[in-house]
């Protein structure tokens with residue numbers, strides 16, 4: 001059943017102008033400042049303690065994935081010289097930041113990676129979204145994260161259609177990338193609109209939230225990690241203790257749940273165990289590349305950016321999975337989020 005067109009006046013054409021743009025990627029999602037403290041342990045209630053260190057990073061799944069799409073399609077020195085590469089896939093970010101220093105830093109980081117930020121709104125009087133992160137160094141770098149949506153929460157259901165005139169001059173993107181760090185009502189509206197337009201959508205359903213079954217048919221590529229796959233399908237996954245055949249049987253059952261609801265391609269990332277992908281007619285597992293792991297932050301975002309870029313460049317899904325698996329392995333060998341994502345010439 002089609003959902004009502006929330007946020008659009010009656011009679012508004014769903015596809016305002018023309019045909020799909022031949023190669024662009026549009027990412028609609030979150031932009032967050034990551035405020036990270038490194039501690040020798042987690043403070044007790046009421047306790048103040050000295051941290052080992054602090055850093056501010058540029059993050060948010062939306063921004064990270066936009067940076068990933070842009071960096072892996074461009075050579076580092078080309079942008080530094082101020083020359084846009086003619087054949088690079090155009091990447092557009094649509095989102096919202098506050099009128100504060102974090103918002104400025106986030107848009108500057110996107111621009112430095114080659115992302116068009118004309119679709120990023122600056123909300124007067126609001127704060128930019130933040131992730132307050134405590135890294136417990138004694139516990140092997142285990143994270144505790146508090147996310148406050150702030151300006152990300154202001155992204156209205158018409159964010160996609162309203163952005164098209166300024167970003168793509170009314171044309172449609174070749175591929176839309178969405179995650180779940182903006183209001184769910186906005187994501188659902190965009191899924192519905194894109195489906196009616198015939199625009200391919202990659203949904204990274206993270207952080208996991210239950211989606212109404214009727215929206216899965218609007219998803220061309222569903223990319224989730226094993227935790228998200230398990231939560232969304234309501235199926236327990238026990239991948240640590242099983243052999244490869246048993247693992248693939250479990251993953252096939254979970255992927256089958258999404259395929260039956262209308263998803264065309266299911267991709268389940270498995271951390272150090274690689275990635276599993278399935279369509280109605282084929283499935284396969286790709287082992288992770290063996291590498292020295294430094295920091296797995298943004299591994300998933302790097303994978304998604306590389307996968308999206310490869311698809312738009314015309315690669316098959318199987319080849320896109322292989323390439324993304326290699327790109328994500330480069331990112332886990334480096335510290336940080338956006339800065340760990342490789343440029344094209346580093347792949």
Ligand code: ADP
Pocket residue numbers: 225226268269270271272273274275288289290291293296298299300301303324325326328329332
């Ligand atoms: P998320 O960060 O979203 O939970 P994963 O942890 O599943 O995502 O990682 C995404 C992808 O990154 C994996 O499918 C794999 O390609 C790559 N990756 C993650 N961890 C490792 C690792 N230890 N070694 C090599 N590649 C890795």
